[in-house]
Amino acid sequence: MTNNKTPFRIAIAGLGTVGAGVVKVLQDNHDVIKNRCGRDIEIISVTASNKTKDRGVDISNYEWVDNLSSMAEDNRVDAVVEMIGGSEGDAKTLVEVALKNGKHVVTANKALLAHHGFVLSQLAESYGVSIAYEASVAGGIPVIKALREGLAANEITNIYGILNGTCNYILTEMRETERNFDAVLKDAQEMGYAEADPSFDVDGVDAAHKLVLLGALAFGVQPDFESLEIEGISNLTMKDINYAEELGYRIKLIGMAQCDDGVFTQVVSPCFVSKKNAISQVEGVFNAIMVEGDFVDKVMIQGRGAGAGPTASSVVADIIDLARGERVSTFGVPTEKLKAIEWRGVETLNAKCYIHLHVKDVSGVIADITACLKDKDVSIDSFIQRGHEEDGTASVAIVTHKASLVKVNNAVRVVEELATVLNKPTLVRIEDI
Ligand SMILES: NC(=O)c1ccc[n+]([C@@H]2O[C@H](COP(=O)([O-])OP(=O)(O)OC[C@H]3O[C@@H](n4cnc5c(N)ncnc54)[C@H](OP(=O)(O)O)[C@@H]3O)[C@@H](O)[C@H]2O)c1
Missing domain, CATH: 3.30.70.260 (ACT domain)
Structure with a gap:
């Protein structure tokens, strides 16, 4: 750990669910975080679309920056915390400018990394900085760290799990309340578990973004969103849910990336999972990931995959790592070692x-x-x-x-x-x- 008396200085772009959550964690747990880092973490500047909106946290002590580029170019800043979202546009530009200006980037943006992760990690490498993205997969579950560090001694053969809490909530509710997909989705939207436009979640795209990142980490390959096969849950009916139950299974939206004798497959789709498998017992908004390694055997981690607190917990963990001086390649190995592979179609399973x-x-x-x-x-x-x-x-x-x-x-x-x-x-x- 560094014993650096200089604060680690960050700028936060985006003060919505996650960004405001990050401010709250840094404020509420200031002392414990400082002790663990050996130095202070100081928020230099913040920004969002609307300067006057109440964020539910006190941001009066931080500089408000209207221009994202000037935030990313600020010489005082060690890391830019990108909490805007979206694979293109301002979030992408902000990350590129930050990296080119020698700033580390902390992000929860799976869409950005699923589509541009390889090029951005090359950029980070060439400027000698890191991209940290623990919060982008499964919110509060430290699965990136588990794969990149805790399980680094293993050849990973299979990684699969429940990567979208909205879908898992809908499938659980359908089974428990015997209501159809549309009725449960409407409730989920009213309760804030699903977006007004739920297509990213229910069509499996959000889970796919996360799976691409897990696959890249697990197998040391370039993230390749285009080759992923994706099917969502909107065609499932109560009949399917009930038959699954009767036959000894639960239906889960499963993201799976596997390597079988050098042949790679990645797919997101609804699956019947035996009720005896621990993954089938993960219900509601919870996420879970199972990793199979050649020496460790099976490891499963579960927890909350979204929400201000769990997601901010992961973002701040990344900030703490950077403040401690810990640096790891984005996908666990230098980009030149990331293999470009051909993924096999799921039909051949x-x-x-x-x-x-x-x-x-x-x-x-x-x-x-x-x-x-x-x-x-x-x-x-x-x-x-x-x-x-x-x-x-x-x-x-x-x-x-x-x-x-x-x-x-x-x-x-x-x-x-x-x-x-x-x-x-x-x-x-x-x-x-
Ligand atoms: N929510 C979760 O539980 C969760 C979990 C895991 C990962 N993530 C990821 O975390 C990221 C943020 O998600 P979120 O749920 O916090 O989103 P959000 O609540 O919609 O917040 C987005 C924030 O970005 C700001 N913003 C939008 N466009 C901007 C621009 N051009 N310049 C500056 N600020 C801009 C918004 O400003 P205003 O507030 O002024 O509108 C808002 O504060 C996304 O990548 C998401 O995928 C979220």
């Missing part, structure tokens, strides 16, 4: 699958479906059929044996064409984790 069909309740319908599956080399493990006498239709849930997802997808495409099949079949991977 082998997995058990759940298929839900809404069919005409007529004789021969099940025989036709099983024939389609057999024809594509997909065998059935279990089967539930529920008739609806009033409208002459039935609901069918099928669990396949482990098969190539290419084959299962092909089979489902043929099944969908049957005149007796009334819905677009729901297909969910059963993740054997």
Whole structure:
């Protein structure tokens, strides 16, 4: 640890949920943080869009800067804390200017790093500064530090988890209250668990941004958002939730990056997870990440993935590290060592699958479906059929044996064409984790 009497000086851009939370943590825990750093952390300047807005914290002692570039160029500042958000625009420009001016950057901005992390880490390296981003993945859970430091001795083979609290809250509420997706989403928006425009969360994009960063850290590869396969949760119905329960599973939106014999796969999608797996028991707004390493075996961490307090806790931890003089490469290894790899499509994985069909309740319908599956080399493990006498239709849930997802997808495409099949079949991977 440095024993530096000079304060570590920061500038904070963005005073919303997280930025104001950072100010509060630094103020409320000033003494304990100072003791742990061996020096003071001093907020030099702050900014946001609206100077007059009440932030719920006292910012009267800090300089207000209207121009983001001048904040990033300020010679007094050691680190710029970017709490604006967004992959492009002002947040990106601020980070670039800060790095080019020899300032460390602390950010919670997963979108920015998922899209530009490699180039920004090259920039940081060439100016001899660091990008710290603990808060950008799973809010208050110190998973970046765990991967980059605590598990650094291991070859990581698999990393997966629940990376979006909004989706986990919706899936938990659907199951517990037996209400459909739209009703639960509306509640989540009213309670502040979901944004007015929830698409980033429910379409899986937010989880994907985080997964890209975890994959890069876990495998020492360049973050590659474009190659990621993403599916959200908005097509799931109460029927799927209930069938999962009946079959011994819970549905979770899982982000998974794995390396199998040098072949890399990364995907965000709803999965059936066995109720025996600890991840399936992580409910509500909580996040959890499981890491599998060759020597450590399995490590799981869970906690709050969002909110002012948990996210600011991670941001301030990064500031403390920098104030102590700790420097680590953005993705755990120097950028020249980060491999550019080809990610394999999820279709080439082998997995058990759940298929839900809404069919005409007529004789021969099940025989036709099983024939389609057999024809594509997909065998059935279990089967539930529920008739609806009033409208002459039935609901069918099928669990396949482990098969190539290419084959299962092909089979489902043929099944969908049957005149007796009334819905677009729901297909969910059963993740054997
Ligand atoms: N919220 C969470 O729980 C959470 C968790 C993990 C990571 N993150 C990440 O943390 C970052 C901040 O999120 P947040 O929830 O705190 O967002 P937020 O509440 O919307 O706050 C954004 C802040 O940025 C300011 N701002 C916007 N455009 C600006 C500009 N051009 N120049 C200067 N300031 C500008 C806003 O000013 P005004 O206040 O004046 O409008 C506001 O203070 C994002 O990258 C987000 O993904 C958030």
